[in-house]
Amino acid sequence: MTGYFISFEGGEGSGKTTQIKKLVAWLAAHGLAERTLVTREPGGTPSAEAVRDLLVKGAADRWLPATEAMLMSASRHEHVEHVLRPALADGNIILCDRYNDSTRIYQGVVGRVPHDAIEALNRLACGDLEPDLTILLDMDVTTGLQRADHRDTTENRFESKGMAFHQRVRSGFLDLAAGAPTRFAVIDAERDADTIHKDIANLVEARLKAAQVLT
Numbered sequence: 001m002t003g004y005f006i007s008f009e010g011g012e013g014s015g016k017t018t019q020i021k022k023l024v025a026w027l028a029a030h031g032l033a034e035r036t037l038v039t040r041e042p043g044g045t046p047s048a049e050a051v052r053d054l055l056v057k058g059a060a061d062r063w064l065p066a067t068e069a070m071l072m073s074a075s076r077h078e079h080v081e082h083v084l085r086p087a088l089a090d091g092n093i094i095l096c097d098r099y100n101d102s103t104r105i106y107q108g109v110v111g112r113v114p115h116d117a118i119e120a121l122n123r124l125a126c127g128d129l130e131p132d133l134t135i136l137l138d139m140d141v142t143t144g145l146q147r148a149d150h151r152d153t154t155e156n157r158f159e160s161k162g163m164a165f166h167q168r169v170r171s172g173f174l175d176l177a178a179g180a181p182t183r184f185a186v187i188d189a190e191r192d193a194d195t196i197h198k199d200i201a202n203l204v205e206a207r208l209k210a211a212q213v214l215t
Contacts, residue, residue, distance in 0.1 A: 003088030004213050005129070006204065007099040010137035011170050012159045013147030014189045015196065019137065020095050022197040023204065027093060030205075030214060037087045040097035042072055044079035051075035056155040060162075065111025072103045073121040080126050088129075093213065100126055101134060101176060106158070109172035110165060133207050135200060136177050137189035141166045144189075 006023075008016040020038060027036045042052040051071055055063070063071065076099075087094055100122045108118040145166060148159045177184035185203050189196060208214035 002211060002213055003091050003093065004208060004211055005084070005088060005094045005096070005131045005133075007096045007101065007131040007134045008137065009098060009101050009134055009173060010189060011139065011141060011144045011166055011173070013144035013149075013151075014137040014139050015147075015193065016097050016137055018193050019135075019196060019200055020097060022193070023095060023200060026197070026201045026204075032093060032214070035092050036095065037083075037092045038095045038097075039079070039083055041079060041099055041102065042075040044075075044083050044096075048075040048078045051078075056157050058157055060157060060160045062157065065107045066113050066117070068111065069103055069107035069113050069118060069121055072107065073125040076100060076103075077125040080129055084129060093208070096131070099131060099134075101173070104176060105169055105172040109175075110168045131183065132211065133204070134177075134180075134184045135203070136173055136184055136186045137196070138170065138174065138186050139189040141170055 008020060010016055024033075024036055024038060027033065041048075042055050043049045051074060055068060055071055055075075084094060084096070103122065104118055107113050108115060141163065145159060145163070148156070174186070177186050187196060187199055205214065
């Protein structure tokens with residue numbers, strides 16, 4: 001069996017969690033429930049989740065961007081080696097809420113950690129493991145932050161970094177997607193959730209059939 005790795009990226013409040021849930025249901029309806037793994041970054045293993053708590057809670061200025069990048073990469077390496085690689089080797093379809101593109105943008109482009117340093121960390125954490133498909137949920141920053149503000153969670157450290165920060169995040173993701181059009185699919189996330197899901201389902205169906213994961 002062939003595994004397939006789908007990552008979801010986007011700014012705060014862009015609807016990644018909702019769309020992943022809808023895609024899980026769609027995959028189940030197509031007989032792929034037992035082969036579907038949902039995971040997230042930072043996180044995905046007990047040790048990586050412990051690092052997540054350090055990163056997503058507390059004051060906005062708790063960590064310098066380079067420190068964030070190193071913590072993210074440490075968490076990611078545990079995730080890659082203990083979860084992602086074994087799951088793909090077993091032929092699973094992975095749906096991952098964020099992956100190394102988030103580090104490229106949040107700590108690299110916006111945090112100004114040098115590109116070469118970010119890529120060195122990514123090589124150490126991930127080796128050659130990149131998603132087969134990255135779905136970028138793109139939306140107006142103000143709307144996204146308003147949505148995020150209504151979530152019942154203490155994981156709001158990044159949301160508190162301010163409007164200018166998140167505008168740069170959005171621009172950075174769009175630039176990254178433009179530079180890798182075969183891997184990225186940019187989805188307008190300002191529409192209703194069901195319409196967004198239909199676009200994602202059509203995209204994923206085509207990609208899985210091309211990869212001979214879905215017949």
